[in-house]
Amino acid sequence: MTTHAWGRKGAYRKSSGLDGFLESLRTIVGPSWVLSGDEEVAPFECDALFHLRQRPRAVVLPGNESEVLAVLRFCAEARIAIVPRGAGTSLSGGAMPVAEGIVMSLNRMKRLVIDAAARQAVAGPGVRNVVVSQQAAPHGLFFAPDPSSQAASTIGGNIAENAGGVHCVKYGLTVNNVVGARVVTGAGELLELGGGSLDQAGLDLLSLMNGSEGLLGLVTEARLRLLPAPKAVRVLLAFFSSVQATCEAVTRIIAAGIMPAGLEVMDQASLQTADGYSPALALRIDAGGALLCELDGELIDIADATCRVSSIFETLGALEVRHADDEAQRYQLWAARKNVLPALLRTARDVYVADCVVPRHALSQVLDKVMHLGRERRIDVVQAFHAGDGNLHSVLRYDSDIPGEEDRAMALADAIMQTALAAGGTVSGEHGIGTEKLHGMCWQFSADELDVFHGIRAVFDPHGILNPGKSIPTLHRCAEFGGMHIRRGELPHADLPRF
Ligand SMILES: Cc1cc2nc3c(=O)[nH]c(=O)nc-3n(C[C@H](O)[C@H](O)[C@H](O)COP(=O)(O)OP(=O)(O)OC[C@H]3O[C@@H](n4cnc5c(N)ncnc54)[C@H](O)[C@@H]3O)c2cc1C
Structure with a gap:
């Protein structure tokens, strides 16, 4: 390994090639948290965009913010590229390693504190999305952004991708639900962005961080907005003869001023896939399309919205409309929808x-x-x-x-x-x-x-x-x-x- 391939200056130049570089990383994070063997780094060679692959030189797994900062400063000095990584569920090759660079996996940083009084959560970048809502539930709160990958994807990855999900139509994307973040920039500075309230003085660097795909800084902690869990929830599932009629229902619901908590369209092929995953639901696989429409809020509001949505469905000639009020039924319906992609990936x-x-x-x-x-x-x-x-x-x-x-x-x-x-x-x-x-x-x-x-x-x-x-x-x-x-x-x- 030549010095030229790995960097031109600073600490790294003083070290002895790749071995010296890895040794320095081990000194920072501890010997167990630097992976460099072929088999060790192989799982990191791609994200969920499987057809693009690149083996990293090494994978480093810092356990806290000081280690992140130290690794970053060391790499900045040596001009070594760092690819940040959460769960690696990115579908766009965002977490794919770059040649001659290292991957920094932030998955060990899983600290989560629910601050119920402030309706906020403080989460490390490695906390999985679904865990935030699970831990907030006993306080009657939830974290709204819910990507279909929520069982695996991390808060750091969600911020870097500005992740969306089923409920973002009503509650906004990740950017609308993060009120603060600690970030280590590529210049080796530690920034505290936002401050726990919705508005802040100065340029809105926190918003800039959302969707920045790991190019501006490493998120080491985030303060998340938690919302009160709605009093009641109903999911309407309407089957139509065509996917066009299904889409038209979406347009009319929004035009009517109704604000559903989720509006998901499935075409016939995805209905068939979902049916394979959840046969117990007996989905109408003869239908051309289906719309899942979630309504939440006070019971009286849901009743009113149900009437209005149902009348739109009727006008568009819905083949069948089902209601799911209890949590188990709703869970099954959403699981069927959220598992369409994983089922397709498998089959x-x-x-x-x-x-x-x-x-x-x-x-x-x-x-x-x-x-x-x-x-x-x-x-x-x-x-x-x-x-x-x-x-x-x-x-x-x-x-x-x-x-x-x-x-x-x-x-x-x-x-x-x-x-x-x-x-x-x-x-x-x-x-x-x-x-x-x-x-x-x-x-x-x-x-x-x-x-x-x-x-x-x-x-x-x-x-x-x-x-x-x-x-x-x-x-x-x-x-x-x-x-x-x-x-x-x-x-x-x-x-x-x-x-
Ligand atoms: C089955 C499936 C369903 C999906 N459904 C959705 C969906 O409904 N909505 C949606 O938005 N996305 C969805 N995705 C895409 C993906 O899950 C999201 O983009 C998610 O936010 C990525 O999180 P991650 O922890 O896996 O991040 P990774 O894939 O590890 O990384 C994603 C990007 O974030 C950067 N990054 C990771 N951690 C940090 C950090 N701490 N600081 C700075 N940068 C960081 C990485 O460098 C990379 O650029 C889905 C993916 C799959 C496989």
Whole structure:
């Protein structure tokens, strides 16, 4: 290992190659918490975007903030890249290692304190999302952001990706539910952002941290907003003959001023997948689409909203409407929905999730176009998505062993991104840009806008050691990708729809 490959200056140069570098890390975090053997680092070579892989030089697992700070300062001095990692459930290659860099797993930092009086929780970055609501439940409180990966994904990863979920249509994304954070920047500074209240003086750096994909700093602690658990909850499950009618129900519910706590659309293929996972629910797999609509609040409000939603369903010719009032029934319904993707990941040879956002009113048209593009490219597309947020998750099933099929799937994913942009949407929803969608950033943003992103990044991480090569493409990369800036609402290709 040459000094050149690993860095040019400081502590590392003084050490003796890779061994010396690892020894220094072991001195900081303890010998058990630096993994460097091939078998030890293999589990970290990808995140949930399985087809992109890179083995890291080492994985370091600090146990507290001081160790995070010390590792970061050491790596900054030696110019060693750090890829932060939570549970590694990112679907965009955000947690994928970079060549010659290390992975910093923050999973050991699991301290969680529920401050019921303040309706807040103080969580280490390695706390799993679902644990916050579980621990808050005895106090009558819950943490609203609930990604489908919530059983595994961590608060650090949720903040870095600004994760969304079923209940974000009413309660907002992660950014709306974090009131403070401690962050170690790439410059080796410790910042305390926010202060526990909803508004703060100065520039809103806390919001900037949400969705920054590990490029600006390492989240070492977060103060989360907890909400009072609603008095009552009802889930309506309506089956329709087509997915278009299902999407139309979403548009009409929102237009009627009703504010559901969750609005999820499933098409026929995802109903079939969910049925395979939960046969006891006897889902209508003959239906073209289904809408899960959760209503919460006071009983009287739920009764009123149920009448209004039911009348919308009736007007649209719903095949069947079911109500789930007790917790066990609701849990089963949501589990069926949340397990569509894991079930597809288990059963299909290869799966790719094309995550993007479109204006809610355009959902049905965009869906039509996406299904048409899928047929054209002979790729199977399954739809199960957070319709209330306009967050489309087209799941592409393909078999990379069949020559040409992966290329067709990736071309389809690009066409879906461009369709979303043409409809006035964005190239990524809640899954981030990571490694996967750098070229999409070149389509969505102008050179000036990308320059501003780079400038902001340089303030936090002057040496560019945090998650380099992710999320913000350089202009050079955009030129390599061969595409620059499609103005939203403009047609990138002649065959795309105009909205
Ligand atoms: C089956 C499945 C369902 C999913 N459903 C949803 C969903 O409904 N909604 C949704 O939003 N996402 C969803 N995701 C995507 C993913 O779970 C989320 O993006 C999640 O927030 C990632 O958390 P993680 O702990 O796994 O982070 P990782 O995957 O480990 O990392 C994600 C990003 O965060 C950075 N990072 C991690 N920890 C830190 C830290 N402490 N400080 C700074 N940066 C950090 C990483 O470098 C990386 O860029 C799903 C994924 C799967 C596999």
